[in-house]
Amino acid sequence: MPKTDSLQGSLDLLVLKILSRRPRLHGYAIMTAIKDGSGEVLRAEEGSLYPALHRMEEAGWIRAEWIVKDTGRRARMYELTAAGKKQLSAEESRWQAVTSAVNRVLRTV
Amino acid sequence: MSLWSRIVNVVRGDGLSREIDEELQSHIAEAIEQGREPSEAGAAFGSALRRREESRDIRLLPWLDSLRADAVFGWRQLAKKKVTSAAAILSLALAIGACTGAFRLIDALLLRPLPVANPERLYALAREAFYDGKMQSFDQWAYPSFQLMRAAAKDQAELIAVSYGDRTDLTYKADSEMEKAVVQYVSGWMFGTFGLRPALGRLLAENDDLKPHASPYAVLSYDYWRRRFGQDPKVIGRTFRMGDDLYEIVGVGPAPFTGTETGTVTDVFVPAMMHPGAIHDDWTWHRTLAQLKAGVAVGPLRAKLDATSHAFEEERAKGFTGMSKEFIDAFLGQKLVLEPAAAGASNLQNEYHRSLIALGVLVALVLLIACANVANLMTAQAASRAREMALRVSIGAGRLRLVQLVLVESAILALLAGAMGGVFAWWSAPFVVSMINPPDNPVRLDLPADWRVLGFGLALTLGVMLLFGLMPALRASAVKPASALRGGEDRHTRRRTMHALIAAQVAFCFLILFVAGLFAATFERLSDRPTGFSADRLLLLHTVAQREEAPVFWDQVAEHLRTVPGVEAVALAGWPLLDGNGWNGFISVNGAPPGPDLAYYLAVSPGWVGTMRIPFIDGRDFRPGETAPGVAIVNETFAKEFFKGENPIGQSFAKTGELPCKVVGVVRDAPYRNVREPILPSVYVPIRRTDTHGAVEPMRGATFIVRTASANPMALASILRREVPRVRPEFRVNNIRTQADLVRAQTVRERVLAMLALFFAAVALLLAAVGLYGVLDYSVLQRRREIGIRMAIGAPAGSIAGLVTVEIFAMVLVGALAGVALGMASVRYIEALLYHVKPAEPAMLLLPSCTILAAALLAALPAVFHAVRIDPVAMLRSE
Numbered sequence: 001m002p003k004t005d006s007l008q009g010s011l012d013l014l015v016l017k018i019l020s021r022r023p024r025l026h027g028y029a030i031m032t033a034i035k036d037g038s039g040e041v042l043r044a045e046e047g048s049l050y051p052a053l054h055r056m057e058e059a060g061w062i063r064a065e066w067i068v069k070d071t072g073r074r075a076r077m078y079e080l081t082a083a084g085k086k087q088l089s090a091e092e093s094r095w096q097a098v099t100s101a102v103n104r105v106l107r108t109v
Numbered sequence: 110m111s112l113w114s115r116i117v118n119v120v121r122g123d124g125l126s127r128e129i130d131e132e133l134q135s136h137i138a139e140a141i142e143q144g145r146e147p148s149e150a151g152a153a154f155g156s157a158l159r160r161r162e163e164s165r166d167i168r169l170l171p172w173l174d175s176l177r178a179d180a181v182f183g184w185r186q187l188a189k190k191k192v193t194s195a196a197a198i199l200s201l202a203l204a205i206g207a208c209t210g211a212f213r214l215i216d217a218l219l220l221r222p223l224p225v226a227n228p229e230r231l232y233a234l235a236r237e238a239f240y241d242g243k244m245q246s247f248d249q250w251a252y253p254s255f256q257l258m259r260a261a262a263k264d265q266a267e268l269i270a271v272s273y274g275d276r277t278d279l280t281y282k283a284d285s286e287m288e289k290a291v292v293q294y295v296s297g298w299m300f301g302t303f304g305l306r307p308a309l310g311r312l313l314a315e316n317d318d319l320k321p322h323a324s325p326y327a328v329l330s331y332d333y334w335r336r337r338f339g340q341d342p343k344v345i346g347r348t349f350r351m352g353d354d355l356y357e358i359v360g361v362g363p364a365p366f367t368g369t370e371t372g373t374v375t376d377v378f379v380p381a382m383m384h385p386g387a388i389h390d391d392w393t394w395h396r397t398l399a400q401l402k403a404g405v406a407v408g409p410l411r412a413k414l415d416a417t418s419h420a421f422e423e424e425r426a427k428g429f430t431g432m433s434k435e436f437i438d439a440f441l442g443q444k445l446v447l448e449p450a451a452a453g454a455s456n457l458q459n460e461y462h463r464s465l466i467a468l469g470v471l472v473a474l475v476l477l478i479a480c481a482n483v484a485n486l487m488t489a490q491a492a493s494r495a496r497e498m499a500l501r502v503s504i505g506a507g508r509l510r511l512v513q514l515v516l517v518e519s520a521i522l523a524l525l526a527g528a529m530g531g532v533f534a535w536w537s538a539p540f541v542v543s544m545i546n547p548p549d550n551p552v553r554l555d556l557p558a559d560w561r562v563l564g565f566g567l568a569l570t571l572g573v574m575l576l577f578g579l580m581p582a583l584r585a586s587a588v589k590p591a592s593a594l595r596g597g598e599d600r601h602t603r604r605r606t607m608h609a610l611i612a613a614q615v616a617f618c619f620l621i622l623f624v625a626g627l628f629a630a631t632f633e634r635l636s637d638r639p640t641g642f643s644a645d646r647l648l649l650l651h652t653v654a655q656r657e658e659a660p661v662f663w664d665q666v667a668e669h670l671r672t673v674p675g676v677e678a679v680a681l682a683g684w685p686l687l688d689g690n691g692w693n694g695f696i697s698v699n700g701a702p703p704g705p706d707l708a709y710y711l712a713v714s715p716g717w718v719g720t721m722r723i724p725f726i727d728g729r730d731f732r733p734g735e736t737a738p739g740v741a742i743v744n745e746t747f748a749k750e751f752f753k754g755e756n757p758i759g760q761s762f763a764k765t766g767e768l769p770c771k772v773v774g775v776v777r778d779a780p781y782r783n784v785r786e787p788i789l790p791s792v793y794v795p796i797r798r799t800d801t802h803g804a805v806e807p808m809r810g811a812t813f814i815v816r817t818a819s820a821n822p823m824a825l826a827s828i829l830r831r832e833v834p835r836v837r838p839e840f841r842v843n844n845i846r847t848q849a850d851l852v853r854a855q856t857v858r859e860r861v862l863a864m865l866a867l868f869f870a871a872v873a874l875l876l877a878a879v880g881l882y883g884v885l886d887y888s889v890l891q892r893r894r895e896i897g898i899r900m901a902i903g904a905p906a907g908s909i910a911g912l913v914t915v916e917i918f919a920m921v922l923v924g925a926l927a928g929v930a931l932g933m934a935s936v937r938y939i940e941a942l943l944y945h946v947k948p949a950e951p952a953m954l955l956l957p958s959c960t961i962l963a964a965a966l967l968a969a970l971p972a973v974f975h976a977v978r979i980d981p982v983a984m985l986r987s988e
Contacts (some may be wrong), residue, residue, distance in 0.1 A: 027132065028139035046136065046154045054129075054167045058115065076132045077137070 206533025310360030519578025619928025
């Protein structure tokens with residue numbers, strides 16, 4: 001199956017969900033989590049992941065912090081904020097509504 | 110939070126870029142660690158620069174960031190050329206400051222609405238009539254006439270009587286502690302009509318103003334309460350004496366309200382009916398204001414008031430005896446007008462509004478000249494930056510972005526200039542007010558630096574920025590990269606604009622010089638006008654007695670003053686010449702009916718003519734004991750006008766309603782009220798007056814005219830002030846001035862106007878010359894290749910000089926001609942400010958022309974030197 005970047009506007013949802021389960025991840029870890037969690041079906045390109053992260057950070061849904069890892073390298077870790085939790089549940093229910101609507105159409109046609 | 114963090118990110122733009130880069134780098138490093146190929150990991154990101162820009166734009170405000178970048182770039186551009194930038198900023202600052210200062214004055218005097226309810230519905234009543242061959246306006250009214258008009262207009266408007274704010278003597282405790290305060294008689298209902306609330310106690314009301322001389326109550330202005338009483342609340346109920354009346358203070362007005370007379374801050378308000386003139390129908394002593402009710406049209410109200418006023422005067426004219434029919438017709442031909450008075454009504458406004466507007470126009474022209482200079486500077490700079498602009502366009506900069514780039518640079522210039530101009534305006538407006546301030550009657554003009562002034566300054570700065578920055582900006586953005594980078598840019602349009610600007614500068618500069626010349630000539634001619642008396646070393650002691658005193662006591666004081674060391678001569682007069690007071694009447698010669706011309710009277714003691722050093726032409730001085738009416742001394746003009754060349758000595762004439770008097774002397778002309786008007790026919794009569802029964806009348810106040818020995822008469826002021834009550838304790842000096850001050854005060858407006866106009870003329874000339882120099886220098890720089898070639902093939906220096914200057918001088922000529930036209934067109938607006946100066950006089954036109962030509966020559970010299978010293982060999986080699 002070809003790897004696809006067509007996350008169809010669900011990138012925010014995935015990032016928020018991942019961060020809600022596993023606080024404090026850096027960009028690479030989030031990217032890996034999307035890939036692994038979707039069984040390598042979904043893939044977030046670096047080119048869209050970082051602008052999305054920065055956008056959500058500006059929106060106040062996530063916050064970032066520099067840490068020094070054991071290897072001595074600095075990394076920017078992201079975690080969910082209270083506003084982000086609210087946004088996540090909103091996005092989740094929107095996603096549910098959309099998928100169930102799509103399923104309904106698929107069933108009836 | 111988000112907007113703020115984005116603004117913060119703009120400020121730390123470089124740090125932000127670093128942070129984004131580091132995060133992306135750490136991502137790549139992580140990927141490599143996880144076993145990816147380094148090249149593949151890097152390539153996954155695509156263009157790192159693009160990623161960074163994308164993230165940057167999300168995390169900050171892109172427009173603000175580009176603005177910041179342009180500001181930094183613009184600042185560097187300006188800092189690179191320190192001298193030119195500083196010159197541009199300074200000239201703009203001076204011009205913006207002068208404009209803002211002028212606006213502050215105009216706003217404070219003419220525009221700012223009074224702090225009262227519905228100021229836009231406030232009007233002042235005046236009468237216009239044709240006198241002395243020109244339309245004149247009078248704003249004084251008689252109280253009985255006012256009462257009739259008020260009743261007639263009851264349904265459409267509330268009429269309010271307000272006297273002229275006058276510095277008056279009043280005493281709170283002992284008579285020895287007499288002090289001055291600005292007292293205004295106002296209709297009691299004024300406060301209610303204006304919707305004012307007391308700061309303390311109560312304000313005057315309709316009830317306080319029903320019967321003549323019935324309600325001696327006073328309201329203090331907030332300003333006076335603060336200055337004189339330190340805001341003591343116990344001031345309510347205190348009394349003061351003014352004239353013969355004891356007034357009780359009942360309240361303090363609201364802080365913002367300082368009376369309706371802009372330029373005077375009223376201290377004490379008393380009811381109009383307390384004024385002694387309230388019952389006289391021939392005593393005009395107050396202004397009449399009308400607060401129109403909502404929705405009332407001015408036209409019909411004016412007609413109604415006019416009819417009422419006319420009927421009143423018609424009734425009064427029936428009592429005129431012996432007047433010619435022409436005079437009565439002219440008198441009744443007055444037309445009532447309603448003038449908007451939202452900003453109050455005052456003499457300061459009448460006297461200065463034209464001057465201020467003329468000054469405002471002058472400084473606005475200076476600002477335009479400064480703008481033209483900076484525009485030329487920016488255009489020249491834009492030329493040298495054409496390649497840079499072309500490069501920016503070719504690598505993808507948008508046109509708007511380029512406009513922004515250049516405009517931001519202009520904005521920095523304008524804002525710096527605006528800030529400095531603000532400081533200048535802050536200082537200059539009060540300075541101008543202080544210059545027109547006579548020391549004994551200070552002008553108090555509120556000059557707040559509030560949002561009106563600030564808004565004006567900002568709008569001006571913005572306008573200035575667009576004026577000089579927009580064209581270079583648009584031109585820069587319209588650059589055609591292909592031709593600019595090839596170096597063949599179209600220089601001719603650019604030079605044409607610069608030349609047009611030079612012509613405009615010269616035209617404006619000429620106009621300023623021309624007007625300044627007119628003002629200067631006016632001042633010179635006015636101050637050179639002979640006064641007919643000698644004001645040197647004359648001290649004037651305005652003296653009052655507690656109650657009316659017999660003339661013999663006044664003589665005793667004069668006699669005592671003569672014994673004070675340093676006093677040469679002492680005389681007594683009703684008031685000094687040129688202090689603005691007037692007393693006039695119609696004259697009937699040898700029992701004939703009186704003519705339409707007024708003669709002006711002044712009561713003087715024997716010896717007054719000698720003390721003033723007015724030469725006698727014929728006859729003699731008054732003798733001690735001579736009284737009025739009975740004898741008179743007249744001036745030359747009087748003799749000419751009323752005796753038609755006959756010898757007036759021994760002839761008799763009478764003022765209407767008085768006994769005749771015999772002319773005993775004729776003296777040389779001296780100005781009576783002011784030095785601007787033609788000499789008035791004047792009559793000097795003995796200060797001793799007898800009533801109809803022949804008894805000598807006592808006097809309340811008069812002025813001792815003291816000629817001192819020392820060059821500075823003021824040195825004797827405090828001694829004489831003490832000596833007067835030593836003879837008669839009930840006499841008090843309430844004001845001391847010098848005659849020279851009075852003469853100087855006559856020309857204050859002209860002096861200030863001439864001074865300011867000359868100052869701005871100098872600034873305009875300097876700016877225009879600098880501008881000319883800049884443009885010439887630039888054009889030599891642009892054409893150095895051409896000049897080099899011409900020199901190489903043998904052109905003489907003279908032809909090179911002609912080459913670089915001829916176009917510019919053609920422009921100067923065009924500008925000067927336009928300036929003459931402008932000057933001629935503008936003259937009718939300032940004619941009222943001129944004195945015996947004909948704008949079409951050759952000198953008035955020649956002087957500015959020569960000055961501008963000389964300045965232009967001077968400005969052209971460096972460029973010409975520069976041009977003829979171009980070394981053709983070096984030049985051609987370098988190209």
